[in-house]
Amino acid sequence: MPDQLLFAMEVMLNGLMAGVLYALVALGFVLIFKASGIFNYAQGVMALFAALTLVGLQEGQVPFAHLINAIFGTDIHHFGWHLPALVAIILTIGVMVVLAIIVEKFVLKHLVNQEPIILFMATIGLAYFLEGFGDVMWGSEIKMLDVGLPQGASFWVEENTAWLGGEGFYGFFIDKLDMVAAVVAALLVISLTIFSQYSKQGRALRAVADDHQAALSVGISLRFIWVLVWSIAGFVALVAGIMWGAKSGVQFSLSLIALKALPVLMLGGFTSIPGAIVGGLIIGVGEKLFEFTIGPMVGGATENWFAYVLALLFLVFRPQGLFGEKIIERV
């Protein structure tokens, strides 16, 4: 095979892996949107917050050390212990559940029956609050996240694909972390599907998604479902936060993956889990290939906007997304 084609394939493979991560974030959006009709802009910041909390707990940081030091003139930073990764992860899940309860109690409960656009703006407010809160709680410097996931290129893949090309080709370069992420994402999707199809809570969740009022009238607790679904979204955010954090450090830019997940959703439709996956993959592969082929001609960094413009063009021709149902307007 010509090397150029092989490089393109490698770009595609890496795009697929990046797409998996986009899909992971998009999944959190879809879950919340299905259950509450809320387009949760704060999903990305939740991922950041989860990652910050995880690192903070692992490293034994004192929460709000900054604020305490500023108020009392003290100089405290760490408790001086290190928690094992698994313990820290479990504690972080607990924090995300508490966050879900707080969000339900102080935000969602008061916004029942508001227009979707108001809810959307409220989640932008939530995102700002949470970002500031995370920074005040754990500090805003870039942190390394290490929960023992494998890193670096997979030699196994490289060795076993080198024969495909000629002299200049050393095999496909694929990050082990990306492979782990792909597997985790697949497991998450499968378990979420099983959960929503076969468990009692899952059925209630789908009922709420279909019609709030009707679900209420058969005795499903809306508030419980919301806490549940925000907790799950918090968990998904944690997984996404671990993957991205391990890849490029825990920092503000992590919350921007939420922005990347938006075009994914526009492609896949806001209510479809398979749509989120396929949309994520299309965007991941599309933007890498575009940057590889067209990017050099126009100055590069096209990844900044490619996903949005693609989604925009797509929407103009198919407003309901790939898997969304056709919208019939009524009066």
Add this chain to the structure above:
Amino acid sequence: MNKMTSEGYTTADGRKIGGTLMEMKNITLRFGGVVAIKDISFDIHEGEIRAIIGPNGAGKSSMLNVISGFYVPSEGEVRFRGQKRPQMRPYQVAQQGIARTFQNIALFKGMSTLDNIMTGRITKMKSNMAQQALWWGAAQREEDEHREAVEKIIDFLEIQAIRKTPVGRLPYGLQKRVELGRALAAEPKLLLLDEPMAGMNVEEKEDMSRFILDVNDEFGTTIALIEHDMGVVMDLSDRVVVMDYGKKIGDGTPDEVRGNQEVIDAYLGVSHD
């Protein structure tokens, strides 16, 4: 009713009805595999009150939506004032002089009663953006002229007191009235009313019936309405179309329709075998 021709007729109570205003010819409407309207033809004469009745799901609202251009019929043609209507957007239909109210009130909730009714006159507004931006010449003159026309409607519907109230705060019956006002503001040739009395109590129904008759009488507006209350329909309308499962099963004066066996079956229920 004397002999019925396309040039018009005289009703039982002696009102003269004009020629054909609108004609629906072999209209069929499909959504995917579902047939909402099946090959229906009927006409509406100038100056008459025409009712469309039928059980739930008969396709009445779909028919109204076809007339107002919101749905495009899959087959058949709509003729308005003697001419075949080309496919057009709903706002173009409105510009031709067809106004309507909605089954579930569709007022602009954030705006006052006055602004809602002023919006109804949008098809008559001519000033351009630049004039409006500077509140100059034509824009200001036009605003005052239309305000005068709107005030007349407000007087007619007896809603002076709620002129500047945001409509979202009004009770249901008044909202229905404001919606009628908004449709009237367009000075329509044909006024479509989708269940104007749904959810009203007896007094409110009487008020609304009076307004409908007055509109027809004073402005000579042709009215097509959908209504469930049989008493109201039979009293108000000159002619009635009866629909069932997307088909037309009856057409004629209230008395004729009342005696139609198929209509009686549709309402009382009869086994389809």
Add this chain to the structure above:
Amino acid sequence: MFYREAGDFKTSYGSDSQTFPIKFDRMRYYVVLVVAFGVVPFIINDYWANAVFVPFLIYAIAAIGLNILTGYCGQLSLGTGGFMAVGAYACYKLMTAFPEVSIVIHVLLAGGVTAGVGVLFGLPSLRIKGFYLAVATLAAQFFLVWLFNKVPWFYNNSASGQISAPERTVFGVEVTGANTDAWAKYMICLVFLVVLAWVARNLTRGTVGRSWMAIRDMDIAAEIIGVNPLKAKLTAFAVSSFFVGVAGALFFSVYLGAVEVGEAFGINKSFLVLFMIILGGLGSIFGSLAGAAFLVLLPVLLKNVLVGGLGWPTDLAAHLELMIVGALIIVFLIAEPHGMAQLWRIAKEKLRLWPFPH
């Protein structure tokens, strides 16, 4: 007993539909104008101009612009930063290409260019709605910023990739460049704001404004009663973008003087202006001003109290500011979706009846 409408009768429809139907409101409005034009320019200094007044005036223009699109026409946009960048770069290109033409003309033309770009990105609004559209406007935001960053023609091939405003005068007084007096900056922005706010008010109370609000409140019904949705939405995009473009041009030429696009017009700018109209009041010109004033003053205040007064680190103050703004957004959306403008109206209602509430 001083705030009354009793006895203030209207004898024509024109006087009934004026901006301040109540005499007291009208008087207060004139007083504000007199102070803004006759007093502030004489006492303003560099600190107040740069920290408070000039950013307030410019953000107020942008906020009115976004409010026309989002508050009046119901089309949520997250591309404000990108459109401000269009205004800034259009202004820069015009200033350098035609140095002999007045800066006022350039700023207005920059607004016109932005209006064109806004219409282009507004086209999808005919097919998509709600937050789908919001996400689509993100495409404008990211694409435009990238464009101004990557194509050297836009920054005249300058080595730093920045654009900087040459010195220009209005009636012989310098309004751009390093040596501009505080009062001159203030005055040119004030004039733009006052004129544009007046235009916005005229548009929103007339036919165009009603068609925007009709689309916002119930788009399907609006079309059926005769509002052309294409025209309504695209005029909203055009007018809104014009305002935002003028704001961007002033932000660059008068306020900052030199601009790096990603820094000055990033996504955060879009959110900042959006927050101004949420807090100030969606669908209210006064609300746009109130929101802009609030979000310009808040950081200044926090900085003075926390950093200046208590000696806390700057980044901590910045984080607290994020929390406060976020929390306020949520509180306002829950308690008063119409923002400060509505609070003000309620206060006036109370005042009108005071001291005899029954």
